[in-house]
Amino acid sequence: MAVVAKSMADLPRLGILLMLAAWLLFSWVDTGAKWLAMAGFSAFQLAFMRYAGHLVISIGVISKDGFNLERFQTGHVWQVISRALLLVSATLSNFYALQFLPLTVVSAIMFSSPVVVCFLSVSVLRERVEPWRWGVIFLGFIGVLIVVRPFGTAFHPAMLMIMYNAVALALYSIMTRRLSGIVAVETMQFYMGFIGTALMAPFAIWTWTQPDTIWGMVVLVSLGVLGWGGHQLLTNAHRFGTANQLMPFTYSFLVFVAIWGYLLFGTVPDAGTILGAMVIMSAGLIIWRREQK
Numbered sequence: 001m002a003v004v005a006k007s008m009a010d011l012p013r014l015g016i017l018l019m020l021a022a023w024l025l026f027s028w029v030d031t032g033a034k035w036l037a038m039a040g041f042s043a044f045q046l047a048f049m050r051y052a053g054h055l056v057i058s059i060g061v062i063s064k065d066g067f068n069l070e071r072f073q074t075g076h077v078w079q080v081i082s083r084a085l086l087l088v089s090a091t092l093s094n095f096y097a098l099q100f101l102p103l104t105v106v107s108a109i110m111f112s113s114p115v116v117v118c119f120l121s122v123s124v125l126r127e128r129v130e131p132w133r134w135g136v137i138f139l140g141f142i143g144v145l146i147v148v149r150p151f152g153t154a155f156h157p158a159m160l161m162i163m164y165n166a167v168a169l170a171l172y173s174i175m176t177r178r179l180s181g182i183v184a185v186e187t188m189q190f191y192m193g194f195i196g197t198a199l200m201a202p203f204a205i206w207t208w209t210q211p212d213t214i215w216g217m218v219v220l221v222s223l224g225v226l227g228w229g230g231h232q233l234l235t236n237a238h239r240f241g242t243a244n245q246l247m248p249f250t251y252s253f254l255v256f257v258a259i260w261g262y263l264l265f266g267t268v269p270d271a272g273t274i275l276g277a278m279v280i281m282s283a284g285l286i287i288w289r290r291e292q293k
Contacts, residue, residue, distance in 0.1 A: 012240060012241040014240045014241075015237045015238070015239070015240035015241025015246055016237075016241060016246065016249055018233045018234075018236055018237035018240065019233075019234065019237040019241070019246045019249045019250070019252075020249055020252050021233050022230045022231075022233035022234040022237060023230070023249070023250060023252050023253040023256060024252075024256055025226045025227075025229050025230035025233065026226075026227075026230045026253060027103075027253055027256035027257045027260060028222070028226050028260075029050070029222075029223055029226050029227050029230065030094070030098065030103060030106070030107070030257060031103065031257065031260040031261075031264060032219045032220075032222060032223055032226075033046050033050075033094075033095045033098055033223060034098040034099075034103060034265070035219060035264065036216070036219060036220060037095060037096075037098050037099040038099065038265075039216070040209060041209050041220070042203075042204075042207035042209070043092055043095040043096035043099075044092070044200055044203035044204045044206075044207050045204045045207055045208055045209065045220075046095045046220075046223060047088070047091050047092045047095055047196065047200045047204075048196075048197065048200035048201060048203075048204035049204075049220050049221065049223045049224055050091055050095075050196065050223040050224050050227050051088065051091075051192070051193050051195075051196025051197045051200060051224065051227075052193070052196075052197045052201075052224055053193075053221060053223065053224015053225050053227070053228060054189070054192060054193035054196065054197075054224045054227055054228045054231075055190070055193030055194055055196070055197045055224075056193075056224070057193075057224070057225070057228045058186065058189040058190040058192075058193045058228065059190065059193075061186055061189070062186050062187070062190055074183050074184075074187050074191075076179060076182060076183055077191075079175060079178070079179060079183075080179065080183055080187070080188055080191045081191060081195060082175065083172055083175040083176065083179065083188070083191075083192075084188075084191050084192045084194075084195040084196065085195060086168045086169070086171050086172040086175070087168070087169075087172050087192060087196075088192075088195055088196040088199060088200075089168055090164070090165040090168040090169055090172070091196070092200070093161040093162070093164055093165050093168075094106065094110070094161075094162070094165055096158070096161060097158040097159070097161045097162050097165075099158075100156050100158040101156060101158050101159065101162070102261055102265075102267045102269070102273070103257035103258070103260065103261040103265075103267070104254065104257055104258050104261055104267070104269040104273050104277070105147060105159070105162075105269075105273055106162050106257075107253060107254050107257045107277075108143075108147045108254065108273060108276055108277040108280055109144060109147055109148065109159065109162040109163060109165070109166060109280075110162055110165050110166055110169065111166075111250075111251065111253070111254065111277070111280055111281070111284065112140050112143065112144050112163075112166045112280050112283075112284075113165075113166045113167075113169040113170045113173065114140075114170075114283070114284040114287050115136060115137055115139075115140030115141070115280070115283050115284065115287070116140075116166050116167055116169075116170035117170040117173055117174060117287075118136055118137055118140075118287055119137045120170055120171070120174060132286070136283050136286050136287055137283075139279060139282065139283040139286070140279075140280055140283035140284070142279060143276045143277070143278075143279030143280035143282075143283060144163070144166075144276065144280065145276075146272055146275055146276030146279060147159075147272065147273055147276030147277065147280070148163070148276075149272060176188075185235050189228070189231065193224075193228075248285060251281050251284070254277055254281070
């Protein structure tokens with residue numbers, strides 16, 4: 001019995017390790033995309049490679065036990081497609097904004113997504129309005145304003161695109177919750193790759209730039225491979241730990257991108273970005289704590 005109890009206690013730790021690994025891979029995707037964008041590659045080409053690699057791997061996973069068209073089908077096709085469109089549009093917007101903004105700024109704004117989910121649960125899902133919800137929404141909004149500084153010299157129009165990303169990712173999160181357990185993860189992964197590849201292909205071909213070095217090609221191909229791997233790790237993390245146990249560790253992404261931003265691009269987050277990120281993180285952790293109760 002003691003051995004069984006110990007193994008059960010280790011499961012959340014495994015979930016946390018998988019969650020950290022997932023966000024490490026996602027940080028490499030964003031860092032690689034920024035490096036390629038600064039080298040002159042279009043956001044369309046980057047988004048295409050992100051989803052083309054995702055599509056190829058997803059088809060392989062679904063077909064590993066035999067190619068059967070029924071495994072690609074779902075009775076919730078429009079919801080699955082809408083979910084995919086939200087993430088694809090957010091990815092394209094993210095890759096474009098990375099040309100102009102530091103990784104830490106992009107990440108801090110995008111991590112206001114849990115606050116947006118909280119707002120949508122009030123305004124769209126018609127959940128009961130409690131005073132703490134409005135307080136957290138206001139706190140998250142203040143954090144975003146501190147990072148964006150809309151009336152200061154640090155403001156860049158690309159920040160508006162990242163604010164759209166936060167809303168798109170919040171809607172994506174809500175749709176994922178509704179489809180979870182109804183549609184297989186592999187099926188949703190396939191539609192994600194297919195929609196992204198099909199939409200980005202014409203624009204990617206038009207703006208295609210061939211990498212001059214092998215390393216450039218490796219980074220380009222890795223966008224899809226690492227993106228798919230991150231989603232798989234994220235999904236498996238929730239098999240070993242609850243959302244409440246894992247949620248605080250999503251903020252490791254901010255630490256990872258700050259490290260890569262400094263090492264590769266020499267960027268150091270300024271005081272406003274750090275303060276705003278801390279306020280946004282505080283809002284997200286308050287939501288987590290309240291939901292845990």
